[in-house]
Amino acid sequence: MPIDIPKDKWPGSIRAITIGATSAEGGTRAKSITVGGQTTLPYLHFEAPTPNQPVIAIEIKSRKPEDWSPLLLETWGEAMNDSAQWAKKAEEAGAGLLVLALTVEDSVEDAVKAVKSVLAASGLPLIVWGPGQAEKDNELLVPIAEATKGEKLVLGICEDKNYRTIVATAMANGHLVQARTPMDVNLSKQLNILISDMGMPKDRILMDPTTGALGYGIEYGYSVMERLRLAALQGDAMTQFPMIVTPGFEAWKTKESKVGEGVPESWGDWKARAINWETLTAMALIESGADVVVLRHPESVKRVKDAIGELVIA
Amino acid sequence: MALSGIQIYKLLPQTNCKECSFPTCLAFAMKLAAKQVELGACPYVSDESKKQLAESAAPPIRLVALKSNGTEVKAGNEVCLFRHEKTFYNKPGLFIRVKASDPDLAQKVATADAYKVNYVGMDFSIDGFAVLADADLGTAIKTIRTATKRPLILMGDPASLQPGLLACSGETPLLYAADASNADAMADLAKTHKAALIVKADSPDALAELTQKIQAKGVEDLVLDASATSLSAALTRNTQLRRLALKNMRALGYPIIAFPCDAKDEGIAAAQAIAKYAGFVVLSEFKPELLYPLLVLRENIYTDPQKPIQVQPGIYEINAPKPESPVLVTTNFSITYFAVANEVEGSGLPAWLVVTDAEGMSVLTAWAAGKFDAERIAKAIKGFNVADKVSKKRIILPGHVAVLSGEVEEELPGWEVRVGPREAVDLPAFMKQVLN
Numbered sequence: 001m002p003i004d005i006p007k008d009k010w011p012g013s014i015r016a017i018t019i020g021a022t023s024a025e026g027g028t029r030a031k032s033i034t035v036g037g038q039t040t041l042p043y044l045h046f047e048a049p050t051p052n053q054p055v056i057a058i059e060i061k062s063r064k065p066e067d068w069s070p071l072l073l074e075t076w077g078e079a080m081n082d083s084a085q086w087a088k089k090a091e092e093a094g095a096g097l098l099v100l101a102l103t104v105e106d107s108v109e110d111a112v113k114a115v116k117s118v119l120a121a122s123g124l125p126l127i128v129w130g131p132g133q134a135e136k137d138n139e140l141l142v143p144i145a146e147a148t149k150g151e152k153l154v155l156g157i158c159e160d161k162n163y164r165t166i167v168a169t170a171m172a173n174g175h176l177v178q179a180r181t182p183m184d185v186n187l188s189k190q191l192n193i194l195i196s197d198m199g200m201p202k203d204r205i206l207m208d209p210t211t212g213a214l215g216y217g218i219e220y221g222y223s224v225m226e227r228l229r230l231a232a233l234q235g236d237a238m239t240q241f242p243m244i245v246t247p248g249f250e251a252w253k254t255k256e257s258k259v260g261e262g263v264p265e266s267w268g269d270w271k272a273r274a275i276n277w278e279t280l281t282a283m284a285l286i287e288s289g290a291d292v293v294v295l296r297h298p299e300s301v302k303r304v305k306d307a308i309g310e311l312v313i314a
Numbered sequence: 315m316a317l318s319g320i321q322i323y324k325l326l327p328q329t330n331c332k333e334c335s336f337p338t339c340l341a342f343a344m345k346l347a348a349k350q351v352e353l354g355a356c357p358y359v360s361d362e363s364k365k366q367l368a369e370s371a372a373p374p375i376r377l378v379a380l381k382s383n384g385t386e387v388k389a390g391n392e393v394c395l396f397r398h399e400k401t402f403y404n405k406p407g408l409f410i411r412v413k414a415s416d417p418d419l420a421q422k423v424a425t426a427d428a429y430k431v432n433y434v435g436m437d438f439s440i441d442g443f444a445v446l447a448d449a450d451l452g453t454a455i456k457t458i459r460t461a462t463k464r465p466l467i468l469m470g471d472p473a474s475l476q477p478g479l480l481a482c483s484g485e486t487p488l489l490y491a492a493d494a495s496n497a498d499a500m501a502d503l504a505k506t507h508k509a510a511l512i513v514k515a516d517s518p519d520a521l522a523e524l525t526q527k528i529q530a531k532g533v534e535d536l537v538l539d540a541s542a543t544s545l546s547a548a549l550t551r552n553t554q555l556r557r558l559a560l561k562n563m564r565a566l567g568y569p570i571i572a573f574p575c576d577a578k579d580e581g582i583a584a585a586q587a588i589a590k591y592a593g594f595v596v597l598s599e600f601k602p603e604l605l606y607p608l609l610v611l612r613e614n615i616y617t618d619p620q621k622p623i624q625v626q627p628g629i630y631e632i633n634a635p636k637p638e639s640p641v642l643v644t645t646n647f648s649i650t651y652f653a654v655a656n657e658v659e660g661s662g663l664p665a666w667l668v669v670t671d672a673e674g675m676s677v678l679t680a681w682a683a684g685k686f687d688a689e690r691i692a693k694a695i696k697g698f699n700v701a702d703k704v705s706k707k708r709i710i711l712p713g714h715v716a717v718l719s720g721e722v723e724e725e726l727p728g729w730e731v732r733v734g735p736r737e738a739v740d741l742p743a744f745m746k747q748v749l750n
Contacts, residue, residue, distance in 0.1 A: 003518050003566075006557050043549055214607055215433060216656065217649040219614040222589075223398040230396070253660060256607075266431035268603025276607045280585045284611065287549070287589055307582045310545040 007047050010233035013039040014291075015240050016052065017203050019097065019154055019176060020125020026150040026174070030123025033096055035206075035291040036242035041229060042289050045314035053312050054286050056301050057097035057127060057294045058090035059248055062106050062114040069258040071274050072296055083114045084121035091122045093298035094305050098124050102140055104131040111140040112147050119148065127154040127178065127244075127294075134162035145169040154178050154206060154244075160191055167198050178244055180208035183220045185227050189238045196238070206292065207241040213250035213257075214281045221245065222288045229289040245285050248296035251278035275299045283307060317370045319347035325363035326356065333357055375559045375567050378510050378535045378593070380407070380442065380465035381486040387441045387465050389537070389569035389593025395556055401618040404569075406588055407441035408608060409467055409596045411575050414447050414454035420461045426600035427462035431609060434623060434648065438609040442466055444490070444596045451478030467596065468509075472499040479507040486510055488571075488594070491539055497524055501531040510535035512571055518554055522565035529565075536568045537594060545586055548572065552591040569593025580604070588612050623648040624674035629698040630655065635664040637705035640749050642734065642741070643691055644712060645672035645680050653738040661742030666703065670694040677712045688721030695726055710734040710749075 016037035021027025037051035064080040066073075079085040087098055100118050102111050115128055128144055130137025141155050142165065155170050156178030163179070170177045179195055181187035188209050195205055209228060211221030225243060232239040251257050257277045260270035267273055278300040282293045286308065295301050317325075323343035334355040336342040345351040346367075353359060353367055377390040387407035394400045410426045412419060423443060430439050443462065445454055447470025455478050458466070468478045469490040479487070491514040492500035504511040513528060513536050515521045525536050538555060542548035552570055559567040570591055575598035577583030584604075587595050588611055597604070617623055625646045632655060644654045646669045658665050670690050672680035680686035691711070694700075701707060707729045711719055713736035723731045735744045 003522055003558065003563065005518065005554050006561060043546055044553060045546065046550055046554070212649065215610040215614065216652050218611070219397070219617050219619070220649065222615070223396070223619060226396050227398055253656065255656070255659065258660065264431065266429065266602055267606050268601060270603075272601075273603035273606065276581050276604055280581060280607050280611055283582050283585050284589055284615075287586060303579055303582060307545055307579060310578070311549070313544070313546055 005046060008040060008044075008233075009047075010040060010235075012233045012235035012237075012240060013037070014229075014232055014242060015203055017176070017206065017242050019127070019152060019206075021150055021152040021174075025152070027152055028119060028123075029125050029151065031125075032152065033125050038233075040233065042287060043311045049314065050312045052291075054290060054308055055096040055292050056094065056304055056308075057099045057244075057292055058093060058095035058298075058301060059099040059101055059246075059294050059296055060086040060090055060118070061101045061103060062111060063103050065103075068296075069252055069274065070260075071257070071271055072252065075298060082117075084117040087118040087122040087124075091124055094301045095124060097127060097292065098122060099127040099129060099294050101129040102131050104133060104136055106131070106140060108140060108143050112143055115144050115148060115153075119151065125152065125154075127156065129156045129178075130166075132157070137162060138165040141166055142169045145173040145175055148175075149173040152176060156180070157208065158191070158195065160187070160194070163191065163195060164198065167195050167200050170204065171198070171200055176204040176206060178206050178208050179241075180210055183210045183212075183217070183224050185224055185231065185239070188224075188228060189231075189236070192238045192241060202237075202241070205241050206244045207239075208244045208246070211245045211247060211250055211281075211285055213247065213254050214277055214284070215256065216250065216254055218281060218284060222284055225285065225288040225290065242291035243289055244292035244294065245290045246294045247281040247285055248278055248294050248300070251281045252296050275303070279303045286311070317347065317367070319344040321370075322346050322367065325359070325366055327358045327360075329358065331358065369564075373567075374562055375556075375569060376535070377404070378488075378537055378569050379486065380467075380488050380510060382442075382465045382482070383463050383485070385463055385465060387594075392556070392591075393560070395553075395560065397615060398619050401620065402616045404593065405612050405616045406572075406592045407465075407594050408584075408605070408612070409442045409444045409594060410440055410600050411444045411446060411469075411596050411598055412458070413449075414445055414451050415449035419454060420457050422600065423458050424461035427464060429600065429602065429605065431602070431606050433606075433610050433613060434652075435626065436613070438613070440464070440600075440605065444469055445478070446470070447474035447478060451475065452481040454478070455481035467512075467594070472496060472503050475503060479503065479509060483507065486535070488512060488537060490514075490571075492524060492528060494520065494524065497527055498531070501528045501533050504528075504533045504535075505531060510537060512537045512539050513568075514539040514541055516541045518551075518558060518566060521555075522563070525565050525568065538566065538568050538570045539573075540570065543576075545577075545583060548583070549586060549590055552587075556591045571596065574598075581608070584608050585611055589615050621674075625651040625669055627669050627671040627694065627698075629700060629703070630667040630669060632658045632667055633662060633664040635666050637703065639664040639666060639704070640706075640745060641666045641668060641695075641700060641704055641709045643668045643670065643694070643709055645670055645675060645677050645686050647672065647674050647676045647680070650676045650738075654741065657738045657741045658745070661745065663742060663745050665745070666700065668694050668698060668700060668709070677714045681715050681718075686715065688718050688725045691718070691722055692725035695729070706730075708732060710744075712736065
């Protein structure tokens with residue numbers, strides 16, 4: 001019985017956005033990475049090809065994060081004391097992008113130095129996050145943006161309360177921005193509009209709809225991403241940006257991943273559970289439309305990378 | 315597809331005889347469309363109309379229930395492609411695969427059967443076992459039934475399934491699988507033993523052909539196995555099947571079964587199956603470190619988006635608080651609660667967390683809606699007898715409702731009211747620096 005498979009044809013599409021610049025493109029990256037460009041829902045190859053694979057970014061920090069789970073401290077080891085070493089190890093672990101997260105203890109000098117040393121140590125395109133306090137973010141990100149002009153870094157994290165300075169310096173120095181809003185379709189749109197209204201070219205915005213880890217609100221992030229992607233495909237220009245989410249950050253702050261003692265026996269082996277927590281959170285988000293997932297553990301990276309390989313083949 | 319009142323009216327006698335107790339056939343049709351009356355109330359409706367109306371009322375995906383002594387696992391009855399459109403209804407059953415030949419069968423089954431894990435106050439467990447007939451299935455099932463009461467999936471060829479079915483008579487197991495080569499024999503077996511039947515083929519066309527053939531033999535409870543061997547193929551196939559079913563393609567309107575047990579990465583394949591339309595999921599073995607995240611994912615994906623999980627209002631103890639520990643106040647929206655509880659828990663600092671009944675809304679939303687005000691906060695502090703537990707009568711309000719602090723002081727004479735940070739993530743620093 002021949003059945004007509006219903007196929008959706010959408011009026012809209014996701015913007016293809018390139019992160020990082022090679023020497024030919026005015027930067028120093030070994031290669032640039034393009035995400036987005038989809039014309040249908042994730043990995044439905046019978047409707048349209050997947051033009052660009054989702055990319056795994058590994059999060060490293062400018063200083064050793066003593067509050068990270070012992071599992072992460074153990075796996076990255078000594079490299080955590082030196083962002084350049086850590087960047088190299090992250091590249092070896094299979095990262096397609098790096099996230100360098102700065103801390104409040106960093107001086108401007110420290111921060112610029114950390115960014116430059118990471119750029120020197122690895123040819124991967126780079127995302128730089130401020131420590132997450134508005135004043136400090138601006139204080140650090142502006143000199144970094146200037147010192148790395150033309151590299152097409154992604155600067156973050158822009159939020160509704162603090163985006164102007166970051167957007168302005170990204171515009172002036174040829175970088176991109178990461179625009180984060182708290183799990184809400186309209187707030188996402190609104191921030192994208194505010195950033196675009198400043199004159200930021202639309203091919204230099206990644207939107208970060210925020211997510212929760214498995215068990216800690218993933219269903220909200222999951223559905224908001226599905227809805228954003230549907231809105232984009234239906235033609236809503238202010239949702240047509242690739243999505244970046246941080247399952248590594250979210251998963252590794254849960255008790256399930258972070259700690260191995262004093263937890264119920266029914267949670268099973270600590271390490272395997274922790275990796276599952278990060279991996280499954282990331283995969284659910286990739287299925288709902290994530291273009292960049294920021295992870296922390298090399299084993300999750302390997303598993304998610306293999307799975308992406310399997311998903312993008314028609 | 316459900317018919318509208320007008321469409322239903324066209325199928326009624328249109329005589330306005332009033333015997334259904336409604337003044338006109340149209341009024342009755344409207345009530346039918348709203349599912350407020352049964353068609354049986356009309357004595358004159360034709361058999362043809364009855365059939366059409368029954369078909370239109372049937373859910374696009376048949377509800378298939380596997381049963382054993384007293385327990386049941388259901389799949390189907392789904393109505394949408396995305397959970398935000400309505401909700402996903404029947405959580406996919408998680409089954410553990412075991413082999414009939416396994417010398418440790420009883421013990422393996424008993425261990426998995428006893429598994430219980432708590433997530434936000436709910437106890438989760440596995441749903442059943444998939445038994446591979448690589449030895450006499452009758453003997454194996456007798457062994458299994460000493461260790462579990464949960465429903466079974468029986469996997470084998472018709473000859474090897476027969477003794478298994480005899481050993482679990484009175485139950486509704488699920489048989490694996492009818493394909494083009496054995497459809498008749500499997501259908502006969504399912505019909506005789508009142509079992510549900512998996513239909514296996516590698517395209518929607520071939521699946522539909524088989525289900526129609528089997529249904530014609532009188533077997534109604536079918537489950538689809540699209541035989542996908544990669545994540546990409548499984549996503550494509552399950553999406554196509556769900557779409558076709560929702561478009562009322564009856565031949566494909568059945569739940570789907572997934573076998574992550576055979577996948578390269580079992581956890582990832584199972585997670586995809588849960589998010590993308592599987593009704594039954596078979597896992598290779600009992601591994602709590604994977605089961606727990608899968609059970610949580612299943613709960614999250616199948617949570618009704620209109621009714622977010624709420625936390626029971628009350629006073630929660632975090633990190634074994636003492637009488638002098640601080641009293642934090644928040645609302646009973648699950649994400650709010652977990653954001654606060656996790657930050658405090660992660661910081662290692664002891665605290666009392668008073669969760670008020672804000673009808674499941676977050677702090678700002680509840681405040682705007684008048685569900686998180688001085689009166690409610692005071693009611694919670696008094697109602698949960700907080701004063702009996704603490705030596706320092708001091709409460710910390712979320713920073714977003716700083717405006718309430720004066721009113722709360724009035725409502726709670728003798729209490730000191732402090733304003734905490736707006737975001738949960740800043741709580742540990744606040745507790746360390748400001749409260750000490």
